[in-house]
Amino acid sequence: MALVSPSNLDTTTDYFSVFELKPSFALDLTDLERRFYQLAKSLHPDRFVNHPDPLEKTRSIEKMSLLNHAYQTLKSSSLRRDYLLEYFRVPQSKPFLPADLAEEWFDVQDEPASPQFKAFSKKLNEREANLKVQLENLEKQFDQTGNVEVLEKISALVQNVAYLRSLGRDVALKSETHSHV
Numbered sequence: 001m002a003l004v005s006p007s008n009l010d011t012t013t014d015y016f017s018v019f020e021l022k023p024s025f026a027l028d029l030t031d032l033e034r035r036f037y038q039l040a041k042s043l044h045p046d047r048f049v050n051h052p053d054p055l056e057k058t059r060s061i062e063k064m065s066l067l068n069h070a071y072q073t074l075k076s077s078s079l080r081r082d083y084l085l086e087y088f089r090v091p092q093s094k095p096f097l098p099a100d101l102a103e104e105w106f107d108v109q110d111e112p113a114s115p116q117f118k119a120f121s122k123k124l125n126e127r128e129a130n131l132k133v134q135l136e137n138l139e140k141q142f143d144q145t146g147n148v149e150v151l152e153k154i155s156a157l158v159q160n161v162a163y164l165r166s167l168g169r170d171v172a173l174k175s176e177t178h179s180h181v
Helices: 029-043 055-075 077-087 099-108 115-145 149-179
Strands: none
Touching: 029 055, 055 077, 077 149, 099 115, 099 149, 115 149
């Protein structure tokens, strides 16, 4: 495996190219880690301590920083998802809360001890889980087809999952606050 030459690595290099990987949601994390350590060995600033050009150590530090950031981003599925959406310049969708959930939350938010509140919390968790399954399926679809239009659907789902997660935190906080009263 011939990875990007350390001399060609600069801040304009995209993270997938750093490791010579196809932009994809599914990555072999063991392979990514192997590629990371292989590049890190050749770029580590300690290798340039006695280099005749003092700028080489500075360049090495900059390249290691890029390498570390690329690795940290790509090894995390959520950071990788965000990076892919940015990489393909997919506009961020606006979160959407279904009207039925908004109405139900409005009705139950002041009664955290009620059975309706508990049912709402359960419904919220089920919706979030359902959206996550849809997200995984769309990610697989993108990886198989490379259809950039799928990314717009992914962006919308990411925003909706984030919104539901935020609402879930509000529900948990209300529930927790009520239990301490």
